Amino acid sequence: MATQSDMPGHGRKVAVYGASGHTGRFMVAELMRRGFAPLAIGRDSAKMAKSGFQAIGIPIRTACIDDAASLDRAVAGAAAVINCAGPFLDTADAVAAAALRARIHYLDVTAEQASAQATFDKFGGAAGEAGVVLIPAMGFYGGFADLLATAAMGNWDSADEIRIGIALDSWRPTRGTRITGERNTARRLVIEEGRFVPLAQAASPEFWDFPEPFGRQDVSEVPLSEVQVIARHLSVARLRTYLNNTPLRDLRDDTTPPPVAADESGRSSQTFLVDVVVRNGSRVRRAIARGRDIYAFTAPLVVEAVERILDGRAGGSGALAPGEAFDATGFLNALAPEYLMFELEADGRKKPEAERGF
Helix, strand or coil, X not given: CCCHHHCCCCCCEEEEECCCCHHHHHHHHHHHHCCCEEEEEECCHHHHHCXXXXXXXXXXXXXXXXXXXXXXXXXCCCCEEEECCCCHHHHHHHHHHHHHHHCCEEEECCCCHHHHHHHHHHHHHHHHHHCCEEECCCCHHHHHHHHHHHHXXXXXXXXXXXEEEEEECCCCCCHHHHHXXXXXXXXXXXXXXCEEEECCCCCCCEEEECCCCCCEXXXXXXXXXXXXXXXXXXXXXXXXXXXXXXXXHHHHCCCCCCCCCCCCCCCCCCEXXXXXXXXXXXXXXXXXXXXXXXXXXXXXXXXXXXXHHHCCCCCCCEECCHHHHCCHHHHHHHCCCCCCEEEEEECCEECCCCCCCC
């Protein structure tokens, strides 16, 4: 696998496609905080000129997804590209192809199942041949649940069931989230008897007993890209994902405003809790993570992955799921306590090897 030291001239340059968007700005800030040199790329030259990046010494570049040459120029000199520009059904193919032409690593933050699967299927072989890492769905929805499920599963070879419960105290969606929701009309998939099946249209009301501070919540089944990434490397007979209904009501309300910064970092006050339960017969293992602002949290999640890829700590090359590419428990602990509170439980008891970010 190509590492940073194998790429003379690339240094610590990392391109961010969609840099002027809400998540993209968090990504650029996190790259700078960790000592990387971001390259800010966008589709709209006027918007990029007004972004303020140049004023703080960040180069800006413009590239359109239907112009391969512009994409090639935009990612030139980078060691990796992070795609934050949704809908990913429209952008992932073009940006991943540009990354492979440049023989650099590619990551995106798609929650779209069809996009994640298409990236795996279309580019996995070429990424392996190029010796680069390609990870779709490295964001809060997708890769985060995969890392938690991998950590909870531990040394088990397979599981009868993985249940993922996500609780948000609210959801103020970005414009990009709304556009992606309108674009993504594909039938959602779950795993049943070890294979992908469409989610039943009429699901009965469900409840999830989350740890505090959420407690019991009414939830709906909302499978996202974590289904595809988990299926890449974990053997599980049944996989289900649930989201509490409070943020879904926010998301469905056209009058819900976009996120508002609650501190100098730009993070909103939104809080989240992800509860992953893995069952094998009568034995149960559990991973619990708490944090703040799903958009802001995606940045350290992805940049931690980039850093591990560039310093040679990724497990191989090609198209990989996060839990396949990295030591899941070590990865999650690296985000604690600044970005994450994380714990593992086995049969109701906290595992002694888990470092809790409290």
